[in-house]
Every structure is written in C-alpha cells, then in structure tokens.
Amino acid sequence: MILTIGFIIVWDIFDRGEYYSVHIPEKEFAEFYGHRDWNEQQKAYKKNFGKDEWKFPREEVAKAKIYRNAFLTSRITSETLSENETEEIITFFNNPENFSFRETTWAVTESDYIFRFFDQNDTQIGKIWLSTDDTWMTKSRPFSPNMKYGSLSETGAKEILELIKRIQRK
Numbered sequence: 001m002i003l004t005i006g007f008i009i010v011w012d013i014f015d016r017g018e019y020y021s022v023h024i025p026e027k028e029f030a031e032f033y034g035h036r037d038w039n040e041q042q043k044a045y046k047k048n049f050g051k052d053e054w055k056f057p058r059e060e061v062a063k064a065k066i067y068r069n070a071f072l073t074s075r076i077t078s079e080t081l082s083e084n085e086t087e088e089i090i091t092f093f094n095n096p097e098n099f100s101f102r103e104t105t106w107a108v109t110e111s112d113y114i115f116r117f118f119d120q121n122d123t124q125i126g127k128i129w130l131s132t133d134d135t136w137m138t139k140s141r142p143f144s145p146n147m148k149y150g151s152l153s154e155t156g157a158k159e160i161l162e163l164i165k166r167i168q169r170k
Contacts (some may be wrong), residue, residue, distance in 0.1 A: 001093045001136075008072070009084075009149065011085070011137070013154075014051045015067055016067075016074055016108075016109070016114060017047055022141065023134055028143065029105060030130045031048065032044055032045065032143075032145060033047075035140040036057075036125045040099055042148075042150050044145070045101075045145040045148060046096075048094055048145045049096045049145060049146055050094075050096075050146065052144070052146050054143075054144050054146070055144060055146065056090065056093050056094055056096050056126060056140055056142065056147070057117045057126025057140075057142060057144065058089075058125075058126075058142055058144075059119055059125045059126070060119060060120070061086060061090060061117045061118070061119070061125065061126070062118055062119050062120045062122075063080060063081070063086060063117075063118050063122075064080075064085070064086040064089060064115060064116065064117045064118070065078045065079065065080050065081065065116050066078065066079050066081060066114070066115055066119075066161060066164070066167060066168075067113065067114040067115075067116065068112070068113060069109075069111045069112055069113060069114050069129070074114065079167060079168070084161075085166075085167055086117075089115060089163065092118075092156075092159060092160060092163060093128060093138075093140070093146070093147060094146045095115050095146065095156075096145075096146050096147075096148065097153065097155065097156070098153055098155065098159060098160070099138075099148040099149075099150070099151060099153055099157030100148060100149075100151050100152070101148050101149055101151070102149070102151040103149040103150070103151060104137060104151060106131060106135050106137045108129040108139050110131055110133070110135075111129035111130055111137075111139075112128070112130060112131055112132045112133070113129075113130040113154060113164065114127065114128070114129055114130070115127070115128040115130065125139045126141065126142060128140045128141075129138070130160065132157075132160075132161065132164075134141055135151070135157075136151060136152035136157045137150050137152070138150045138151075138152065139149060147160065
C-alpha cells in the first residue's frame with residue numbers, strides 16, 4: 001500500500017514537471033543557440049517567426065487538454081478543449097505579439113496550468129507550462145521561436161486569461 005502511494009506521488013511529480021534531459025536537434029541548436037550575444041539570438045528568433053518548420057507543436061494536433069498544475073489532482077480535473085478552443089490556443093502560442101523578449105527565472109513546477117497536445121494516436125506531441133503570476137512565463141516542448149523567451153506580453157497575458165476563463169466556463 002505504501003509503495004503504491006509512493007509510486008503515485010512520484011508519477012504525479014514527474015508527470016507535471018520536466019525531470020528529463022531534452023535533446024536539442026542540431027539544426028535547432030545552430031539556428032537559435034549558437035550566437036555570440038542576445039541581440040544576435042533575438043534576430044534569429046525574429047527571422048523565424050511564423051515559419052511552419054518552427055511552429056508549435058510542429059505536428060498535426062487532434063486534441064488538446066488543459067490541466068491545473070495541482071498536486072495529485074491535475075489529471076483528474078483536466079478539461080478537453082473543443083476543436084475551436086484547440087485552434088485558438090495553438091494560434092495564440094504561435095503569435096509572437098503575445099510574447100516579449102523579457103526573461104525571468106522560474107521553474108515549471110511554479111506553473112499554474114499545463115496544456116498538453118495530442119496527435120490522432122493520442123500520443124502527446126506538445127506541452128506548455130503557463131504561470132499566471134507576476135512573471136507570466138511559459139515553457140514549451142517542443143520549442144518555438146514564436147514564444148520568444150517565454151514571457152507573455154501585456155496583451156498576451158490578458159488574452160490568455162480570457163481564453164482560460166472561457167474554457168473553464170463550459
């Protein structure tokens with residue numbers, strides 16, 4: 001019994017966080033990370049805004065879900081987004097106007113919401129952590145330059161809150 005409870009707790013912590021090494025493909029590394037300074041890196045991001053190759057989540061999405069990042073209850077309280085909501089969320093996260101190049105330090109464990117994106121086979125193909133506190137930070141897997149360094153702009157923060165409120169009113 002104790003072993004089962006321990007397993008559930010560990011599974012939940014790993015499910016909601018990012019406790020694994022992420023391989024950055026060579027092409028992505030060369031395009032976005034091999035620069036001398038932040039200005040050159042920002043130019044590389046801007047040059048790639050909107051390019052299909054780098055759009056989140058880089059695959060066809062069949063469905064999306066939103067989860068409250070809450071200990072042991074995230075999966076239970078998740079909500080599946082409608083087709084329109086899924087499209088709206090993907091469009092939001094691929095719009096560079098919703099983000100700024102401001103960077104703050106935070107951990108995905110501090111996020112309030114987790115969005116998960118799935119393909120036709122119900123395999124997770126993308127994940128976004130969102131913090132709605134003063135930092136307004138996001139982190140995505142896979143990476144997209146459209147989200148800049150992950151900080152929402154003032155406009156983006158307002159819009160995502162409205163989207164979340166609409167989704168949760170269903």
